[in-house]
Amino acid sequence: xxxxxxxxxxxxxxxxxxxxxxxxxxxxxxxxxxxxxxxxxxxxxxxxxxxxxxxxxxxxxxxxxxxxxxxxxxxxxxxxxxxxxxxxxxxxxxxxxxxxxxxxxxxxxxxxxxxxxxxxxxxxxxxxxxxxxxxxxxxxxxxxxxxxxxxxxxxxxxxxxxxxxxxxxxxxxxxxxxxxxxxxxxxxxxxxxxxxxxxxxxxxxxxxxxxxxxxxxxxxxxxxxxxxxxxxxxxxxxxxxxxxxxxxxxxxxxxxxxxxxxxxxxxxxxxxxxxxxxxxxxxxxxxxxxxxxxxxxxxxxxxxxxxxxxxxxxxxxxxxxxxxxxxxxxxxxxxxxxxxx
Amino acid sequence: xxxxxxxxxxxxxxxxxxxxxxxxxxxxxxxxxxxxxxxxxxxxxxxxxxxxxxxxxxxxxxxxxxxxxxxxxxxxxxxxxxxxxxxxxxxxxxxxxxxxxxxxxxxxxxxxxxxxxxxxxxxxxxxxxxxxxxxxxxxxxxxxxxxxxxxxxxxxxxxxxxxxxxxxxxxxxxxxxxxxxxxxxxxxxxxxxxxxxxxxxxxxxxxxxxxxxxxxxxxxxxxxxxxxxxx
Numbered sequence: 001x002x003x004x005x006x007x008x009x010x011x012x013x014x015x016x017x018x019x020x021x022x023x024x025x026x027x028x029x030x031x032x033x034x035x036x037x038x039x040x041x042x043x044x045x046x047x048x049x050x051x052x053x054x055x056x057x058x059x060x061x062x063x064x065x066x067x068x069x070x071x072x073x074x075x076x077x078x079x080x081x082x083x084x085x086x087x088x089x090x091x092x093x094x095x096x097x098x099x100x101x102x103x104x105x106x107x108x109x110x111x112x113x114x115x116x117x118x119x120x121x122x123x124x125x126x127x128x129x130x131x132x133x134x135x136x137x138x139x140x141x142x143x144x145x146x147x148x149x150x151x152x153x154x155x156x157x158x159x160x161x162x163x164x165x166x167x168x169x170x171x172x173x174x175x176x177x178x179x180x181x182x183x184x185x186x187x188x189x190x191x192x193x194x195x196x197x198x199x200x201x202x203x204x205x206x207x208x209x210x211x212x213x214x215x216x217x218x219x220x221x222x223x224x225x226x227x228x229x230x231x232x233x234x235x236x237x238x239x240x241x242x243x244x245x246x247x248x249x250x251x252x253x254x255x256x257x258x259x260x261x262x263x264x265x266x267x268x269x270x271x272x273x274x275x276x277x278x279x280x281x282x283x284x285x286x287x288x289x290x291x292x293x294x295x296x297x298x299x300x301x302x303x304x305x306x307x308x309x310x311x312x313x314x315x316x317x318x319x320x321x322x323x324x325x326x327x328x329x330x331x332x333x334x335x336x337x338x339x340x341x
Numbered sequence: 342x343x344x345x346x347x348x349x350x351x352x353x354x355x356x357x358x359x360x361x362x363x364x365x366x367x368x369x370x371x372x373x374x375x376x377x378x379x380x381x382x383x384x385x386x387x388x389x390x391x392x393x394x395x396x397x398x399x400x401x402x403x404x405x406x407x408x409x410x411x412x413x414x415x416x417x418x419x420x421x422x423x424x425x426x427x428x429x430x431x432x433x434x435x436x437x438x439x440x441x442x443x444x445x446x447x448x449x450x451x452x453x454x455x456x457x458x459x460x461x462x463x464x465x466x467x468x469x470x471x472x473x474x475x476x477x478x479x480x481x482x483x484x485x486x487x488x489x490x491x492x493x494x495x496x497x498x499x500x501x502x503x504x505x506x507x508x509x510x511x512x513x514x515x516x517x518x519x520x521x522x523x524x525x526x527x528x529x530x531x532x533x534x535x536x537x538x539x540x541x542x543x544x545x546x547x548x549x550x551x552x553x554x555x556x557x558x559x560x561x562x563x564x565x566x567x568x569x570x571x572x
Contacts (some may be wrong), residue, residue, distance in 0.1 A: 001376035002365075002454050004553070005571065016553055018455065019571045020366050023376060024409060031458055071458065072380040074409060080382040119457055315549070340459060 001029075004119040004341065006320060007059040011047030014117075014317050017059070026075050027122040030068035030086055034141035035116055035314075035337040037327045038065055039231075039257070044110075045324045049259075061114035063337075064088035065144040067137055068121065070128070077125040085129040085143045086121055087287055101151070101281035108281065117320070119341050129287045135294050138311060139304045142334050143290055144282065146304070149179040150293065151286040152227065152253050152279035153186055159277055160225045160251035164190045168245070170214070170238045171229030172196025172205075174307050174334055175255060179227050180205055181304065185297045193223060195241070197234075201332055204306060214241060222247050231256025236263055243268045251275045309333025315340050342444055343465055344513075345378035345387040346430045347371070349399075349451035350419030356395050360557050361451040362402075366570050370557055371399075372406045373454035375414060379407070380458070383465050384447070386415050388433060390426045391451075393418040423532055424520060431513045442514050445469060448534070449508040452557040455566070461508060463548045468510035471546040475535045477503035478550045506550040509535055515543075 001021045009015045021029060041062040043049045049057075066086050070078040078084065088109035091100040100106055109115040131140050167190055169180045180194055184207050191209040195217065196202045202211040212221070214237075224247050230238035235258045242252055243265050252274060269276065294301055309330050312323040314337045327335035349371055351359040361371040371389070378387045391399050396416055403414050417433045419426040427448055434440055445468045449456060460476055467474045480502035488494045511534065519537050520528070531537055535545050557563055 001380065002373050004455070004457060016569065017571050018569050020368070020373075023379070029380060071382075119459075341457065 001120075003122075005061050005114055006117040006317065006341070007061045007114065008044055009059040011054075012045060012321065012324075014320050015059070016317075019114075021120060021122045023072065023074060025122075026125075028070060028075065028078055028084075028125055028128050029072040030084060030121050030123060030128065031071045032066050032068040032086070032116050032118065032121060032339045032341075033083075034067040034137050035063045035339050036065035036142035036145070037063065037324060037335045037337065038145065040064070041110060041115075042324065042327065046328070057111070060110065061117040062110045063115040063117050064108065064110040065142045066116040066339075067131065067141045067143070068116075071120065073125075075125050078128065078130070083131045083133065083137065083140075085131055085140060085287060085291070086116060086123060087127040087129065087284060088115070088144060089281055089283060090124075090127065091283075100283040126284060129284070129291055131291065132295060134298075136301055136305060138308050138336050139301050140294075141336050142304075143287065145175065145334075146178050146182070147282040147286040147290045148255070148279065149175065149182050150290045151282040152179065152255055153182055154286070154289065155277065155279055156225065156227070156251065156253050157186075159275060161249060163224050163247075166191040166193060166223045168193045168195055168223035168226040168242070169229060170195045170226060170242055171256065172198055172201035173229065173332060175231075176227075176229035177204060177307055177332075178304065179229050179255065180208060181300055182293065183227075184208070185293060185300055193221075198331075204332075207303065214238070217241070217245065221245055223250070225251045225253075227253045227255060229255045231258055233258070233260075239264050243272070243274065246272065246274060248272045249274070251277065254278045307333050309335050311336045311338055313338045313340060342385045342438060343383050343469070344430075344434055344438075344444070344446050345381070345384045346427065346446045346448040347375060347378065347387060347389045347451050348419070348423060348426050348448060349389055349391040350423070350426045351392060356398060359395075360563070361391075363557070363563055365454065365557075365563065365566055368406060369402060370454050371451045372402065374449065374451050374456070375407075377454065377456050377458070378447070378449070378461065379410070379413065381461055381465070384413075385438070386413055388430050389414060389416050389451070390419040390430055391416065422529070424528065424534055424537075427534060428517065428520060431517050434513060440514055442512065443469075444513045445510060446513045446516075447508045447510045450556055453507055453554055454557070455551070455553050455555060456508065457551055457554070460548060460550060460554065464508045464510040467546045467548055468512075471544065472512045472515065473535065473538045473543060473545045474508070474510040474548050475545050476506045476508055476548045476550040476554070478506060478552055478554075480504050481552075503547070505533065505535075506554050506556075511538075519543075
């Protein structure tokens with residue numbers, strides 16, 4: 001079946017192309033309904049990735065966070081009309097030790113494969129996660145980003161030692177907010193501190209036990225473990241500040257993406273015996289865990305709705321540009337495209 | 342009940358010459374078009390109307406490309422004109438599935454394989470609500486009206502002009518009733534089924550089409566279509 005794909009061909013320019021979905025191949029055909037814009041999409045859209053990366057990746061359909069509706073499933077796994085979350089990671093092999101999102105052979109939509117800005121997306125049945133009808137679809141649109149936090153939190157739980165009196169989340173953007181919300185739900189007995197640069201953004205973390213401006217942290221404040229959700233040029237400052245305030249043998253979970261190598265105070269990492277681990281993306285199990293948490297902790301969805309920014313209906317390519325331009329000028333919040341293509 | 346009605350008639354001498362049977366990528370254009378309708382669960386059946394002499398070969402094509410679920414695709418013969426083809430479809434529906442006042446037909450050119458899910462969905466939704474739907478895009482070129490083909494009679498205001506595409510969606514019962522009221526002469530002149538409704542004072546709802554919902558009419562169109570495919 002001919003399928004319209006809206007591909008970025010150059011910074012700020014989308015064009016139409018068509019692929020051919022094989023309806024007999026045993027894939028689930030999903031019609032995207034709510035798509036969420038991520039920083040990674042913006043880096044392609046604005047052309048801020050290195051020129052050789054842009055040349056290699058484009059043309060490509062953007063967006064790896066999205067919800068859709070099943071329109072056709074020859075496998076009989078789903079019913080037409082089912083609301084589903086689409087998993088952007090596409091594993092090409094199975095490994096007993098390494099998670100699917102770390103296998104170098106895996107493909108990832110809107111990075112090494114066309115993303116969700118399409119009329120339909122054809123997915124293997126295990127790349128499709130059913131969503132309860134009670135969950136707000138606008139929030140569910142960015143479940144992929146949420147599942148990255150859940151993935152990091154699950155890894156934290158298996159890596160970090162058991163003294164967990166106080167943990168710190170560095171960052172006051174979307175990723176920090178989501179990580180903090182889920183930390184609260186998954187580790188309710190642990191004190192949660194959030195460290196950021198904008199007081200008005202920090203005020204959104206109403207469920208935390210304390211919030212601090214990074215310029216005004218009490219010198220004797222310490223945390224047992226920390227999550228770095230900053231990324232970009234501020235990564236270095238954030239990581240080194242964590243190293244200063246973390247207790248010996250603490251665990252630092254890195255989630256912020258930086259285009260450049262980040263110098264860190266390894267002397268103190270050694271002296272304190274710290275563990276630093278990185279997390280990126282997520283796999284099917286993380287999506288299932290996330291959806292299960294939506295169900296068991298319905299208040300989570302309410303908290304997540306606080307970071308929904310602009311909602312823009314998409315009927316034309318001009319609407320797509322409008323959504324990305326709106327997203328550039330936001331201070332916090334996720335821009336959601338209500339996809340009607 | 343709602344039916345997809347694919348208009349695949351043709352005057353060509355052979356199937357090879359007919360655009361709907363030309364290959365686009367790995368499949369004939371007609372198969373691509375049917376697939377766009379096939380995934381719409383609300384369509385009870387998809388009728389494909391083609392010349393009687395090509396029915397057997399078309400059936401073989403359906404069996405090849407739709408090994409699963411081919412029972413949803415039903416073939417029957419087309420008529421001498423576009424409207425006669427639609428009438429054959431209505432008669433076929435009446436004979437095999439019954440026809441009532443709410444029976445809706447979503448008619449579509451077999452050579453418009455790029456029609457989108459949204460366009461079909463809106464045709465069904467607005468068809469059920471309003472009874473008659475036409476699919477259009479705003480006119481991009483200035484249209485010039487000339488009575489004699491030599492001089493301009495007038496230049497209509499472009500902002501209110503649209504170009505017709507398909508699908509066109511009708512309550513089948515009403516369409517047949519209006520069509521049968523026409524004289525033979527009117528039938529030859531009224532090539533567009535929506536116009537029959539307009540001339541009878543019926544409201545026709547507009548669904549926004551897509552510029553890429555092109556009709557593959559000339560070899561050039563096929564080349565354009567191929568150039569848009571991701572290999």
